[in-house]
Amino acid sequence: MTWPNPFQRRDENTRDIWGYRFQWTPFHMSAEEMHPMKFSYDILGEECLSRLDSISPHSGELPRSQSRLPNHENAEQKPKRDLYALLQEHAPNDHKLRELWDEVNTIPDWVDWNQIARGQDVFYRYGGPALTALAYQSLLGGMAASRVTEVLARTGGFSTKVARQRIYETTQHVLQVTKSLHSIKPGGAGHISSVRVRLLHAAVRKRIMKLTKERPEYYEVEAFGIPINDLDSAATISTFSATLIWLGFPRQGIWLRHQEILDYLALWRLVAYYLGAPTHFFETPAKAKGHMSQ
Numbered sequence: 291m292t293w294p295n296p297f298q299r300r301d302e303n304t305r306d307i308w309g310y311r312f313q314w315t316p317f318h319m320s321a322e323e324m325h326p327m328k329f330s331y332d333i334l335g336e337e338c339l340s341r342l343d344s345i346s347p348h349s350g351e352l353p354r355s356q357s358r359l360p361n362h363e364n365a366e367q368k369p370k371r372d373l374y375a376l377l378q379e380h381a382p383n384d385h386k387l388r389e390l391w392d393e394v395n396t397i398p399d400w401v402d403w404n405q406i407a408r409g410q411d412v413f414y415r416y417g418g419p420a421l422t423a424l425a426y427q428s429l430l431g432g433m434a435a436s437r438v439t440e441v442l443a444r445t446g447g448f449s450t451k452v453a454r455q456r457i458y459e460t461t462q463h464v465l466q467v468t469k470s471l472h473s474i475k476p477g478g479a480g481h482i483s484s485v486r487v488r489l490l491h492a493a494v495r496k497r498i499m500k501l502t503k504e505r506p507e508y509y510e511v512e513a514f515g516i517p518i519n520d521l522d523s524a525a526t527i528s529t530f531s532a533t534l535i536w537l538g539f540p541r542q543g544i545w546l547r548h549q550e551i552l553d554y555l556a557l558w559r560l561v562a563y564y565l566g567a568p569t570h571f572f573e574t575p576a577k578a579k580g581h582m583s584q
Contacts, residue, residue, distance in 0.1 A: 310537065310583065317580030324584070328437075328515025332492065332523070332566035338390045339492040342376045348493075373489040374482050394485050394564055395476045400573075401560055403471060409557030412550045413468040416539065423538025424464065428529040429457055437514045437522055444498050444509055444517075463487060464530065467561050474560065484564035491518045491565070523567035524581060531558035531572065532582035551575050 303314040348371055381391035413420055466473055467480035474480040498517045502509045515521065535551055546554070552575065559572035571581040 305583075307583075312579075312583045315576065315580050317577050318584045319581075324521055327521035327524075327568075328519050330520045331495065331516050331518065332488065332520075334386075334390055334393070335488050335492040335566045336496055338377065338387050339373070339489055339496060341384055341387055342373055342380070342489070345380055346371060346376055372486075373493075374486045377485070377489070394481070394488075397476070398560075398563060398569075402556065403475075405553050405556045406474060406560060407471045408549075408553040409555070410468045410470070410474070412546070412554040413464075413557075415550075416544055419539060419542045419544055420534060421461075422542065423534050424461070424530065425457075427538050428533055429460060440509065440514050441494065441498065441517045441522075444501075468557070474557070480561075481564060484561055488565045491523075494518060520568050523565065524562070524571050527558050527562045527565070527567055527572065528578065528582045530561075531555055532578040535575075536579055536582060548575075 301313075305312055305314055377387055377391060381387040463480075463483045466483045468474075469480060470478075472478050495517045498509050499511075502511060509517070531554060535546055535554060539546060555572050555575065555578050559569050562569045562572060570577070572578050
């Protein structure tokens, strides 16, 4: 726990929420401004998932929940459907799949690869504290968020097997996007992993909405919004970037330099782009901090 700053100003814009004090700025959104984001989401990703389902029908399990273990001793190991490989294979012959393929393989003008590499260096420069903050604040803490909890509960995310696998796979994704510049570029392990996560999110959303259509009481869309919506997706990116910068690291006695903050946010802004999540919240430190603390 960090010592409180006795010189920190307090005025009509000061907010104290769950032990975190911050200043309300023009970059903070009101509840009314955020509300529409609960009902917007990655439409392209979901449309492409439907195309892939028609090409290669799935077993009914979510990609993360698909077991590759045989059902009994003499059974053969079940192949696991690779959504990224299916997308890559069929993109040339389907205009919608090609649209997604072109998007995730076209790098935005705002990407500076030297800065992305420096952002990856930031993660490993403070690797121990970073993993500690991710484990106990981002991953476990994120599971306590109300809308996240609703989605996980509807997909078996709190079962012992699935929860453990989810933590392992999320950690692996973090390590892949921070491993090297090659890994985060198109075709690298971090890039491929991010596209797979994007399609996994589409599968989760599609499954919950399908069951809700059959049984409206299954999931309260009006209360929680569309599952894995733009607001939740941006918040997830924030837990891996802004939350570390302004909460996880300072609570362990680490304050990043301004350039380190810029570089680390740039890395996760690119990950957000691959995932089909909003990226504008991570354009500047002020925007990222405002989104984190609202």
